[in-house]
Amino acid sequence: MDNTESFGARVGHCALWEKVKEGHVHLITNEDIQELFHAFDVYDPSEKISTSDLVRLCSVEGTYLTAEDIGEWIKDSDVDGTGEVGIMDVHRGITEGTAAFSLVKRALFGQEKEHKLSECSIHELLGWMHYEYDKKSKLWSLPETLFLFTAFIIGAVLHLNVWEAFKSSRAYQYALTYGDFALEWVVDRDTFWKWVYEGWLRNILRHHMVSFIREVDPDQDVLKTNPFPGRVLKTHQIIGAVRFRRWYAVGTACLSGNMWKDLYSQCPMHGELMPDDWYIFYHESYEVIQEQIQERAENFWLDDHTRFLDVQTFSYNAHQAMFTLDNLRLEFREAGYMIHRDGKRETFADSPYYNLWLAIPDLIFAVLLWNVFYGEMKELVPAAMNGLDGIKDYLKLWNVIDWIAIGFGFTTLSFWMVFVLKVSGELPEVLKPLPSNALDRAVFTNRSYLTSEEFDSVVDRFDFERQVAEIFRCAEEVAESHVVARRLIFVYLFILMLKFFKAFGSNDRLDIVIKTITGSAVDVAHFALAFALVFVCFAGSGMLLIGTTFEGYHTIPSALYFRWAENVEMDDIEGFEPWFQVLAYFWFFSYLSLMSILMINILVGLIFEAYGRIRSAAGEPETLLEQVGEAVENLKETKNFIDMWYLICELEDDDFPAHPAELVTIRSLKKAFSKDRMTKQNAEYLIESASRWAKKQEHNVELSVTDGVRMIGQTRTNVNKLLVLSEQAIDVVNAMLRKFHSKRTESEGGDWLSMYGAAQHEIQQEAATKTEESDPLAASPARRKHKVSEMQQKSREELMFYQMRNRFSDMISMTQEQTKLLEFISQSIGARQESIVEKDNWGRQKTAVLTDRCEKIEINIGKLSECLKGVDPGQLRGMPDKLKEFAQKVHAWQVEDSNPRSSSKLDHMAMLQHQMDSISQDVAQISAATKAKADIAKALQHVKPLIDQWCGATTARLVKTPSRFTEDSSDASPRMVQTWTGFTSFDAQDDAPDEVR
CATH class of the missing domain: 1.10.287 (Helix Hairpins)
Incomplete structure (x- = not known):
């Protein structure tokens, strides 16, 4: 025991195993192998060890080698099959053999895992569920986003009327820029007043219809004024008046140097801005307006304090049913010149929903946007139930974009409704008290525009100015709300573009654009x-x-x-x-x-x-139509399954995970979600899909530069080894061919042995002749005999090579035959497996049907027991006899006490007797039926063991003897028979046990 521990300790301390662990087999040196030999008590570099000693490495821990790796290592080291290997042999086996490739592959891709369709890890299940859910959600968001975009763009085009707004803008552009003095020539205050006289006044407030063609003769042209007062280019009706608003500064100290402060102590164009309004009423005559302009110009209304001048015109075009608020801004620069900005002009409809059909796109957009909101809430609520971690997991990029789209969508709708309420409600109320009709009647009655006195006699000038100021205030608010709505619509189009990018991620062909950008x-x-x-x-x-x-x-x-x-x-x-x-x-x-x-x-x-x-x-990914078709079929298959996002949230709950175990099986998954009534089909679908996905993901591994160098080094070593072996084989084959074909045979059909013998004899003669010529001393008989023996030895080697080549060809042909045989066997096994799977599916279906019927039987038995609760069959069984005895007694009493002459009493007793007999018969039937149903429970107790026994036998046959299903499918298939209980059972014929039959 001590020797074994000391050997394991010595082997474990070798530096070889760290390189084996990292897969750096190309870095293993002879010194590392020599250190391993020292662990085997071998210190001589030329000494060898037996392969059985290397087998002892299987019992040593820390080598990071499996028994298969050690077996391949020994096989690659002991090429000669002698059973002994040296340092060079062991080094070659660990760096160039099959074991080396396995180690490098394992270091790069990890240990290859066997995936079963009945189980998987929790990480594989969650990985597939995330992948599947993201892909499906992106796919279904594509039509949703497309419909949302279509409804939004249709509504925006119908309500904004950009083409009509362009027409109004072009009309004002012509009216303001053309004339005897163009707007572009305005550079200072003097040129501004000149433009007001010769350009603006004759275009905007043009009272004379023919002023640009000829001078008006009042005697010949009685109707010298425009019969429709206050029209811009005859179609845009001015509302109230034109307002000139001057923004002037109060003036502050200049920022000039000290030496200039005495001369320029104050800069009038700096400081806080204040407004000053001047209204020009179109009902007043041309001469009156000219006098007002002349007075303003001479009194320096535009003084040095003026920073901006806004020429505002609010008009209505009945042909277009649209309002236009034009604001021409003139900026007075500190350098002394003036520029104009003509871009602040807004045109909007007077009644956006004059036709209720125009509200349909808005309603569709609102419904679709609400659907998006509902879908996101279905994801957010389960995630929020898991706490802050669940919310962090939920807030991914595309989910954030969805919420931005929802928020901007409802914001855009809100601002649009604000505009609609203002233009349809507030603006008409402000325009209603305007006395334009009275002024128009005065103009038509006089057949000329009004003087100042006539104008003041019709309306109060101060009150009219107050009303016009209120109109401009309301018009500016309406125009501003319309501008904000247009800007939000502009931004929302880009948000919808981002939602399209999300939807493109569902299909590899569409996702190429996004992947190219990223x-x-x-x-x-x-x-x-x-x-x-x-x-x-x-x-x-x-x-x-x-x-x-x-x-x-x-x-x-x-x-x-x-x-x-x-x-x-x-x-x-x-x-x-x-x-x-x-x-x-x-x-x-x-x-x-x-x-x-x-x-x-x-x-x-x-x-x-x-x-x-x-x-x-x-590569060649599937098209969008193919993907949609597969998604629809998958949706039909999984329509009754539990929501996948709910499962993800429950499985990822950090505090109380639904399935805390690492290994997930069908039974454990059903048990984890038993409260949600997860079906077996649902669990099988999840685990099988996750297992297939994990197996597919094992091949999608990205290699780093270091991994690539390691693979290149390993490949280079193997290629060099193959090149050396190939060169050796080519040299041998070339030598054989040169010797076999050095002599041409006279007969082409001669035997190759005779050809070989002749070539051998010629080679011997040529060798002897060359030896005598080159070295006379070597021509002695002994030396010649030695040379001949050497040539014969070489001839025997050549013959062995030829035989080896023939054997190699035979091996190749045998290998081809074996390959064909293996293909035939694999096809046969595949067919048998398919037949087994079909039989298994058929058995599963029938088992499900039988299980369902048994559940219904249990339910009916429960109902029957509730109905018969408290009933004693024994008492019912004796009830007819008691009733008959009681009837006989009653009849005897009636006979004794009754009068024989009375017939009605006899009829009454006969009727009573008849009813008693009928009750006795009914009670007898109830008793018989109760007795029969009382035996049902005992009969059903035998059903379950028979079903379990039949299912166990069927499973055993499917596992152990699958060939019996394919030999005769008609005899081996179970069939349904009607049993004595009235329920359907299965008869497996010859394969079923006797109890089941």
Whole structure:
């Protein structure tokens, strides 16, 4: 016992086993093997040990070798079969043999596991359930997202009326920019007043219909005014008035140096902004409005404190049934010039739901969005029941995107409803008290626009201005809510795009786009860093180069945008000096060559490389239609199963897991979810699918660079070994062929032995002749005899090689025959296994039917026992005799006490006797039936042992003697027979036990 322990300790301390454990067999040296030999008390490097000594390694712990590995090691070391091996042999066996390949494979991929369809580990089950649930949820989210997107985009297009809004925007653009003095010519206050006179007044408040064609002659053209007051391009009706709102600053101290503070003590355009409104009423005559404009211009209404001027027009187009709030903003810059911004213009419908059919897309979108919310809540609630860990597991990227889509969807609907309530409710209430009708009647009655006195006589100017201010306030709120709704719709389209990306993950063909983006993200991020640095340098140099004269480069943001758009032309640099033009040309062409050509092509190459790699790795995945078909079939198969997400949450509960054991079987899984009434089919489906998935995942292993080097080193060693053996075999074969074919035979049909003998004789003669010529002393008879014996020995070796080659050919042919035989046997076994599986499935179905019927019998027995509870069959059995005896006594009493002349009493007694007889018969029948049903319980007690015995016999036959099912399927198949109890049983004919028959 002490010797064994000392041997195990010596072997365990060898440095060889650490390399074996890591799979680094290519690093094992002869010194490591020599250390192992020292453990066997062998210290001479030339001494060998027996293979039986290596077998002793099986009893030593810590070698990380199985008995099969040690057997392969011994087989690869003892190639000659002598039973003894040296250090070189053992080293060759552990580094170049089958055992070496097994060790490397085990180190890379782990110990190969046997997967059974009846059991799996809890990690494999959870891994498959997560994979299956994510894949199915992504697949079913594709049509859901598609319908959601379709309903959303249809509703947005119908309600926003972008094409009609563009028409209104184009009308205002024409009205504001064209005229005798164009808007683009406005650069300061003086040019602004000139534009108001010659452009804006004649386009927006154009009272004369023919003002652009000819001068009006009042004598010839009586109707010299527009019969429809306040129209922009004759179709857009101005509401109330046009408002000029001036934003002026109170003025603060300037930031100039000390030497300039006395001259510029205050900067009037700095400080808090205050509004100042001026209303121009379109009912007043052209001359009155001109006087007002002239007065404002002469009184310096636009003074040095003015920062902004908003020209606001609120109009309604009955043809389009839409409102338009136009806000032309003029900005007064500190440098002394003025710019205009014409982009703040909003057009919206007066009644978004004038037709109830327009609400259908919104309702569909709301229902679909609520369905998404309900589905996410079904996942969130079970996860939240597991605590904070469950919520963390639930909050993955795609689930977060789903909640963002839900939140933004309901937010968009809320803001849209706010806009609808404002435009349909609040705005009409504000417009209702406006006295436009009275002013219009005054204009039509006078056949001309109104003077100031006439206008004041119809309405109160101060009150009218207050009403118009309220209208502009409400219109701005409605327009702002419409803008917010449009912005939310804009953002929500990108969120739906992300949901589409989630749905694409369900199919490998669609997921290529997402995998390409994620696969190239790291390379593109590093490339973007270099690209951004170079690009910012070019944009900054462009701002410094031409930013003082070219508007697109006067700020960093604009320089970045215009540099990306490459919006620089020859006209922009022709006005500079020649040396500056050379510098500008260098800047432009260096950017073109470095960024537009080189860097962009590198980016394209990175993306294409990632796409090609991912596309080739995907192979030929199934199409979307095929996947949908499989999903539908799987949905039908699992429609009565427990929800998979609920199972995942219960199994992943850290505090109280539903299945704490590592090994999961069908019975343990059913027991874990017995309260949820998990069926056997559900448990079998889960475990079988998880086992197949785990077996498939074992082959999907990613190798690192180190693993690749190890595999290459091992492969190189094996290839070198094969090359050496191949060269040796080729040399032997070439020598044989040269000697066999050195002499041409006269007869082609001669025997190969005669050819071999002739070749052998010629070889001997040539050898003797060469020996005599080269060395006369060697021509002695003894030396010649020795040479002949050597040649004969070589001839015998050649003959042995030839025989070995023939035997090798025979072995190859035998191997081919064995392969064919194995294929035939495997096909036969496969057919028999299929037949066994079919018989087993048939037996399972019939067993399920019998079990169901037995359960119904038990239920009926329980109901019958409840009905007969408290009934004594013995008393019922004696009841007829007692009734007859009592009837006879009653009859005797009646005869004694009755009058013989009375016939009615006799009839009454006869009727009573008849009823007593009928009751006796009924009681007799009840007693017989009760006796028969009382024996049912005893009869059913024999049914269960018979069923269990038949099931056990059937299972034993399926396991032990599967061939009996395939020899004669008609005789071996069970059949249903009607038993004495009235229930269906199974008769297995010859294979069933006698008790079952």
